[in-house]
Amino acid sequence: MPPPMPDLPVDDPRPARHHLLALPDDVGAEEVEVLALSRFTAAGWDRRVPQTAPRGRAAREPLAGVGVLRLSRHSTMAGPYAVTPDAVRALGLPDDTAAAFVVTSPRERGEPPYPGGDREGLKRAFPDAMPIRDEERVLRWLVDAARRLGGAVRVADGGVVLIPDPGAAVDLTVFSDVWLEPATGLAVVQRATPSARLALDAVPWQGPSITPQAPATGPDGAPLTRLGERARRRVHDRSADFDAAALAGPDELTGYGVEVDLGPDGLVVVEAGGDEVVPLVLRGLPWTAQGVVTYRVRWEPADLEELEREHPSEAHRTARARAQGLVAAAAREVHAVVGGEVADAAEFLVDPADL
Numbered sequence: 145m146p147p148p149m150p151d152l153p154v155d156d157p158r159p160a161r162h163h164l165l166a167l168p169d170d171v172g173a174e175e176v177e178v179l180a181l182s183r184f185t186a187a188g189w190d191r192r193v194p195q196t197a198p199r200g201r202a203a204r205e206p207l208a209g210v211g212v213l214r215l216s217r218h219s220t221m222a223g224p225y226a227v228t229p230d231a232v233r234a235l236g237l238p239d240d241t242a243a244a245f246v247v248t249s250p251r252e253r254g255e256p257p258y259p260g261g262d263r264e265g266l267k268r269a270f271p272d273a274m275p276i277r278d279e280e281r282v283l284r285w286l287v288d289a290a291r292r293l294g295g296a297v298r299v300a301d302g303g304v305v306l307i308p309d310p311g312a313a314v315d316l317t318v319f320s321d322v323w324l325e326p327a328t329g330l331a332v333v334q335r336a337t338p339s340a341r342l343a344l345d346a347v348p349w350q351g352p353s354i355t356p357q358a359p360a361t362g363p364d365g366a367p368l369t370r371l372g373e374r375a376r377r378r379v380h381d382r383s384a385d386f387d388a389a390a391l392a393g394p395d396e397l398t399g400y401g402v403e404v405d406l407g408p409d410g411l412v413v414v415e416a417g418g419d420e421v422v423p424l425v426l427r428g429l430p431w432t433a434q435g436v437v438t439y440r441v442r443w444e445p446a447d448l449e450e451l452e453r454e455h456p457s458e459a460h461r462t463a464r465a466r467a468q469g470l471v472a473a474a475a476r477e478v479h480a481v482v483g484g485e486v487a488d489a490a491e492f493l494v495d496p497a498d499l
Contacts, residue, residue, distance in 0.1 A: 152225035167295040169242030182425040219249035252279040261452020269304040288490035315442040316475040320484030321431040336473035343401040409463040410445040423491045443467040472499040
């Protein structure tokens with residue numbers, strides 16, 4: 145049985161000076177650790193902070209009596225702490241908050257936010273200068289983790305509380321080492337919805353762009369000797385032979401798409417392709433050594449601007465809920481055939497049984 149969590153003190157000013165990850169009571173520290181391992185190569189438990197920090201270390205220890213989960217070389221999070229109703233009210237956290245992690249990271253800020261979408265709410269939280277480098281990576285992970293775990297993030301600057309909508313995590317990716325040809329991929333997606341169709345819109349090659357070149361010259365400015373006629377013919381013949389062999393061989397398909405038209409709800413698209421860059425959570429597996437085959441199942445709403453809003457309209461949320469079921473069904477059918485792993489848009493693994 146794990147030891148009881150120490151309370152996050154209400155009268156201690158240190159928690160308010162740090163970013164906080166606030167969580168409901170059904171989330172354990174192990175779940176937070178798994179999500180950290182998905183995005184940070186240095187993730188792991190460092191140690192346990194003693195109940196009484198030695199003199200001279202109080203400034204570095206946000207609180208005591210809990211474990212320290214390292215995220216990166218410069219960033220850690222201490223916890224979990226129990227959050228009392230008084231602490232919930234004092235820090236402006238959601239009513240269902242039961243535990244919290246106190247995050248220690250460098251304060252690294254850049255330019256003011258650009259105009260445009262703010263799905264995570266970070267532009268609202270940092271109107272004067274956006275986080276950059278390690279602080280940005282940590283904050284984006286905190287928001288993604290809060291979305292996955294049904295929690296919230298309280299940022300140190302101004303105490304803005306971000307409550308990411310779990311329903312906004314629609315897109316899924318199936319990572320595998322099995323390639324499905326377009327006809328087979330279509331048939332698999334049609335198990336989820338018979339209205340799926342192939343989307344093979346190839347763009348014909350227009351040939352290389354040609355930029356006029358000045359005559360080549362040597363160090364003395366004199367024109368360089370051109371290829372002799374016989375040498376030029378040999379180069380031309382070899383080039384022609386290579387082109388003929390390429391044209392005679394089969395076309396190499398590197399990707400294709402399957403589309404499902406949802407009418408006013410937008411589109412669900414399954415994009416099959418390959419990727420040499422493997423997500424951190426899959427690195428080291430034998431079947432990912434040479435890269436992975438990816439089946440990205442994503443939703444394209446009719447209004448793309450709504451997709452980037454922190455609080456989209458009710459119509460968008462309704463369409464999203466309808467599309468989410470189809471995204472999950474398509475990913476489930478693909479995974480049943482190709483195996484591998486399923487991950488959400490934050491590169492957190494998803495149990496196929498939950499789709």
